[in-house]
Amino acid sequence: MRWVRAVLAPVLVGVAAVAAWELTVSLGRIAPFILPAPSAILDQFVEQRANIWQAALASGGNALIGLIGGALAGVLAALAASRFGPLSEVSIPFAAVLNALPIIALAPILNNMFESTSSIPRRLVAGIIVFFPVFLNTLRGLREVNPIHSELMHTYAASGWTFARKVRLPGALPYVFTGLRQASSLAVIAAVVAEYFGGLQTGLGSRITSAAAFTAYPRAWAFVVGACLLGLVFYLTTLLLERLAMPWRSRLIG
């Protein structure tokens, strides 16, 4: 019953919001180039579904490669920073500078570094954006070791590497996944937006810009919906991985 209520309430609100939107547009006679009606967007979504699917695969591939690369780099950098004290003091301001960089604005510059048909700049943008939340969260997790755990490992005469592998890393997993959850949606946004600046015309971002350029706004919105769904898929997959990776958290009721 509780489950039904938890699902029912947001669905009802969503349906009401879409209905209100539809009525506002049709009764208020809002010009379709300002705000298309949801029904028009849905029509376009159905009509363009094959294109949206193809574009989502292209953008999703870039986002996935960026996410995996950035996350791996983030975790490894955090491991290194937590192992060598001075490194972590240097690396945090460095990571903060990296985070403050308007990465998206770098996309056109990165585009010029590679061939115009290359997907590498988009993957790089996604990877750099993913790096920061994963690095910071993982580092925090690696540092927060239960003092009893470190004393116990000391009494077991465990080496620093063994300690990192058996205690620090599994203990940091919840933090890693907090970072990954933030990063998963960011990776999709980065991969899509990076396409606004030219290069290959295969992804959702380029489809959105070209549809908008042809004043085909319902079509542009249909691709935006596709990008939204892609982001959701990334987020939910991360949630699922989190549950699989940490069975001790989901098996609390046993």
Add this chain to the structure above:
Amino acid sequence: MSAVVVDKVTKVFNQGRPDEVVALSEVDLTVADGEFVSLIGPSGCGKSTLLRLIADLIAPTAGTVTVAGKSAGTARKQQEYGIAFQQAGLFEWRTVLRNVELPLELRGMSRARRRARAEEMLALVGLADFAGHYPAQLSGGMQQRVAIARALAVQPPLLLMDEPFGALDEMTRERLQTELLAICAKTGTSTVFVTHSISEAVFLSQRVVVMSARPGRITASIGVALPSRDDAGRQSPAYFDKITEVRRALRGTPVTSPAETR
């Protein structure tokens, strides 16, 4: 050979700084093989510090600590002791069985052997049915039993315990005390047990070592011989006599102000 020899050990924290603290001053302590010794005293008397010195978790400022005939550092590296703290400190991402296996794993014992040993230890503390559970699924008392099983897993000649039952309710505590005594008797383990419960110290120990604070030192060493260590023992006159004796020893020490004369 004695299980533990502490020889004129002094421990000063933050030496040479304004917040310098003399935690222990010239402490001597010998624990015989198979003996159960409790350390009792007010907060800040250095009983935990003494235990941590024996465990080689900290180093003495002066004096020597010998465990099983070796220096404390060597004894630690050879896992000559098992240790349990007030918090169970289980690794929440490992099942109960794998928690008990960890010290064996780090010793390089084969998978099959350490599994068998861990199961044996869990049976000893009465948790054989919970091997596959995660720590968060267990009650505090059960977690503490897992911690004891883990401390015993390498079958160490010495068991060090720092208020292991301090966070438990009275009923669980008494049951675990009885279990601990049975385990020690079965395995012949020597034990150093830190507590601030007088009744716990008297019930468990062959000897209660009373400490006082500022600077931490040993003020009395009281041998305890109970007719039996079970519920009857808890009601015997000898038990109450010893509780009174330990309480007097604790009161006789200048706890509040060093200006009070003994």
